[in-house]
Amino acid sequence: MTSSAAPPPPALLGRPPAGPEAPPPVGVAVLGCGTVGAALVSLLVAHSAVLAVQSGAPVDVVGIAVADLTRSRPAVVPASLLTDDAAGLVKRSDVDVVVELIGGLDPAGALIRRALEAGKSVVTANKALLASPDGIELRTLARRRGVDLLYEASVAGAIPLVRALRESLTGERIVRVMGIVNGTTNFILSRMADDGVPYDEALAEAQRLGYAERDPTADVEGHDAAAKAAILAGVAFGSEAVADDVHCEGIAGIDVRDIAYARRFGYALKLLAVVERHDGGTLSIRVHPSMVPETHPLASVRGADNAVFIEGEAAGRLMLSGPGAGGLPTASAVVGDLIDAVRNRGARTTAPAPEREPARLLAVDELESAFYVRMTVEDRPGVLAAVAGAFGDHGVSIRSMEQQVPGDAAQLVFTTHRAREGALRATLGALESLGAVASIDAAFRIAGEHEP
């Protein structure tokens, strides 16, 4: 019955280990035991039987590396497994797979390197590392050593975004990936939009609720989203990019008035991460606030949720959304990768990790978009003509002009037709040097129904 082309039956997969051929347990080291680490340990304990079936072998946590052995931890974390010698743990011969949840470049990068060099697969949620030059090196190392370096948890929590791009859509010509990948800023913008709360207050509330760190820079300046955009460029387009390649504008200090005006025009202000392919194979990778039409599905993403559109030539526009952070959702993504790593190890294979080309970037000035501009001008005759002239001189066509505060001629809000971003920048430069313009107070891209 078997044709000559038939492969032999595979190794034990997808079945509970039993009988004389039962595979030995796979030893897992967990590096870092904060919110995500503790949630991971709780999931691995609670579901060990299911995991053994899914992985094809029992999955045993054999050690948990922490910085401070004296800190109190949830009861589910076995004290006997704790160690403060992460490097020693990675080296141990009973460790087959390493889960890195320390975060940051150092010492996480060095620990992952050691694990990969020793032929151990690695699962990580470390977006900063993955989007750094070290990340490129680690991916190359994993490829060379024939082991997995998996990172579903690094972008958009439990949303199976990385795997969808890496496996389901691997034959797809992706046109664009864009979405809301930072829950902290989305929480802040949602509070400002829904309740008219000013930025500082919304940020303070996010900090109180644990959505934002004490130092919120990475979130509000867009750096966190930029790292994720660089990771998505790699998975979606096979282009090796780092966070520094990403054009990045955050939401720090955004004026609640602009959010209210946006609403009046029928838009929600959202911090978007965008990776898109342009003519000639160049990529635009960027993070910036955009005014999104209220009818767009991204406009209704509230609170700390994440949502990402994947636009493929054949697949069409897919949206994936869900909790973008949090201990359990992130740990859930780690478990999915861990099962993958254990299965692949058993089958002596790896997840797809094709070699990447360096990203060829399109200058942000070349992008086209409609714009929103708010400015303060002197309230005297001729000012409007001068301002309109500055737009016209640079080929930026005005779509609407409004005095947003009735009776206050000094506050002007413009929207433009689509224009090159470089032209808009030049316009703003010219406006700033006009004596009649006191200040350019805000400038945002306006997204279309299908474009960021």
Next chain:
Amino acid sequence: MTSSAAPPPPALLGRPPAGPEAPPPVGVAVLGCGTVGAALVSLLVAHSAVLAVQSGAPVDVVGIAVADLTRSRPAVVPASLLTDDAAGLVKRSDVDVVVELIGGLDPAGALIRRALEAGKSVVTANKALLASPDGIELRTLARRRGVDLLYEASVAGAIPLVRALRESLTGERIVRVMGIVNGTTNFILSRMADDGVPYDEALAEAQRLGYAERDPTADVEGHDAAAKAAILAGVAFGSEAVADDVHCEGIAGIDVRDIAYARRFGYALKLLAVVERHDGGTLSIRVHPSMVPETHPLASVRGADNAVFIEGEAAGRLMLSGPGAGGLPTASAVVGDLIDAVRNRGARTTAPAPEREPARLLAVDELESAFYVRMTVEDRPGVLAAVAGAFGDHGVSIRSMEQQVPGDAAQLVFTTHRAREGALRATLGALESLGAVASIDAAFRIAGEHEP
């Protein structure tokens, strides 16, 4: 540098085939060349270089089986590859993987069986077959032969739903999967809701636009969605179910008035497929119209799109949405599976396909929900008391009663608090036997923010 635990480097994966070790091409037979088949061939031709890299081997279509050799086909389909001998094609020694796009039980089932028996992996979009008793047998056969039987395209088009459940969320304890998985009915319901078009007219329009078949039974009676629900029960809960296990109510003949009333109450009427886990590990698998709160993301799914919620204990509530049908989106899902099958074949492994338990079903009468009931009564004193009494006798608590048409006391619309479905059924039975009730015109479940 290599620990004793390190596996040897894997076979050539994720790299372009080159050099003396270049793997031989993998031969693919495509059975069926309608809309999806032709789109698949166009994708395989257009992206052959990328596919070879992703799959680890060149992927060659070596034959395309069609029922009618004389029919004209798109130019992208090479006439030289066409045959009307599907069984002969499956047997050919140069065929390693079979893509089945014929649909229906027969001859698709027999062809897939032959392929699996010959150790060839199979990719299929055939939901009817997968949700039939034959489907169970084919899954068992594939498992025993150690080959892949993959079917991402059978549910929700290009949305990577099956893989997300099978791989990303494999360690997740799924609570519920629910969503809109039939684009035809969603198109009809959207037209009725948005434009007040009656059912027959919306159906005729769907047929004109190619969204609905000439015989629309499978869509409008919910059978298509039921097959998908059965498939999702397997992938999400490891429970082997067939379409006949699914409690199924369609939308045929739905009254546009009820959609208008639903809207007035703040709900959209949607045809939902639901699979959820209940106490004691029983499953409820069902398809029925539900009134969904307008704030619910499913309420805003318009036209022929699909959208599915996956609710996991750790992952939280994830939503995946996109085009649920169409040649290219479906073909895109097939390509993802095909790459998987070729990769797995090269690595001598398979995608996870754990053995399943037979589904233990919860009787639909045990479910709880709020309800909407519309009835025609005689306009005379005492009727309302009798009707209210029938609800009360069965422990169903009325939440609101309205005469929807001012001045027409004969048209009553009730909403209830949460009640057992069995109690509601008994209430409706009692109402029908009341002389004062002329007819029960409609009865729908009302979904909560988080429940179907």
